Amino acid sequence: MTVTPFPGADIPAPVFDIEVILAGIDTMAVQKPVAAQIISVANSDDTDAKTLARILSSDIALAGRVMKLANSAYFGMRGRVTSLQFAVTVVGFTTVRTMATVALTDLDDESRLPGNFWDLTTSLALGASTLAPRFGERPPDSLCLGLLAQLGAALLHHNDPEGYAEIVAAHPTFRSRRAAETRRYGINSLRLTAVALEQWGFPAAMTTPLKEIDDYQTMDGALLRAAFEVAARLTIDDYEDIPIARLTLGRLREDDLVPILDLVRSEAAELKYAMLGQPVDDPEGNPDGWVF
Template identity: 45%
Template sequence: MPVRLPGSGGWAGMTTLALDVDTVLDRLDELASQRPVAARIVATSNNESAGAAELAAMLGADVALAAKVMKLANSAYFGLSGRVTSLPFAVTVVGFNTVRSIATVALAGLDEAAALPEGFWDVSVHLAAACGALGPSFQQTTADALCLGLLAQLGAALMHQADTSGYDELVATTDLGAARFSAETDRYGLSSPQLTAEALQHWRFSPAMVTALREVPGGQDGALVRTAYELTARMLSPGHRRLRLDGLSRHRVPESQAATRIAGIRADVAALRAALGLS
């Protein structure tokens, strides 16, 4: 599915780039072949009949993945520090979607990638914490919302792999959030969360999760992640040109709550960093 843009000018004087989404997804499949346990977990957690014991048995075949799930389950973020002593219990604590998201990070090579966009994991952890904190306001569980934030930047990593110098320039000259989505769309034909949605659809994630990412730039179902991007930008970029939370969230998160929300998210970021081995 090649995406070709009209004209030759592009955004901010940059030339446009034909991004072939099918080729990007084929490369992901090549990476997936190198992580068979992660691939099995992603495939199996689609199956509603799969239980925690079955998923835990698969995890046990990949020590690194199992350790991450155990560490997360025992983290301050989930409030069970030191009390989770088995993989089946850990899977139950963090939830199938979280296990699947951790496996997807490994499947896409993000945990071992030598070159990622500037600040990739800093942004991803803040987005995960922000989505988790905001989730209940959007009728999402904290764990499921966290997964949206954790995976949202996958598309940014894929754009960076396809166009390293161009994407580095784009990141350096745009604000995180709406301005960057617009620049990505001008250059590649879609935004990074929308490219993430294509990848997750390819791996048969739930339609609700795919839609939530596909609609980040402006659709109703993208309001949670869109609001999380705005709060993340405020935390990471002091000069960020703010957009009101009321409009971004479809009035689920009033602007008057911004300071309180950010304080809580900062605390969650610290817990998640430690749990994911990023501190």
């Protein structure tokens, strides 16, 4: 009997050393010191909004993104946030730290990412945030979880672009893709994200769902499973829905997803715009009226 290997198996897997991958990210701190400093101090008991805004003001591009997010539909402020300190207060320290992590790890450079990365990520983040109260979680924290969940996929792609592209093409569904990642690298992308976030001191509330997403008997990964289902229904062609009650141990019904899908469709583009910065025709990144 002839055994057909899974797509991508004919491409030799690179030597994959997690410590080397994470050390490579740490070297970026030299090139992006403001983002690195924010990641380091954002959770300190000594840090307040004024201090964080002062640090953030040294990076105009990152500060501009925080301002755009604070003024987005998600936070309901629509143009009323005109100072960086107020923006930090509106979005919260965890969100600022998340945005700094995005900048530090080059997740804002789409040329270095798997295809469709940010369409998936914004759908995932908004899905997790909107569903968060149903699981007893805070929406801003769940937004951050969704925004960072695919960090590991970006790292795998950067380390092995040809091989990872084969996996993405052959495995459009996320659970199947995680299994293929484990076969090739010995770790899946979500667990790699968890390892990275643990190294940078993110709390267990951010890392546990990433580790438990494939355990359908626990609620620890249920919110993230539901968010991935929302993202899949919106971003994967000809996707075969998985019953949401099965993914959430009965916490959600299909009717619960209808308004969530509509909201994510309407707000995903604006969130992507806020996370990635100004369009190419607006290079200044500092709209009139913003006070840094």
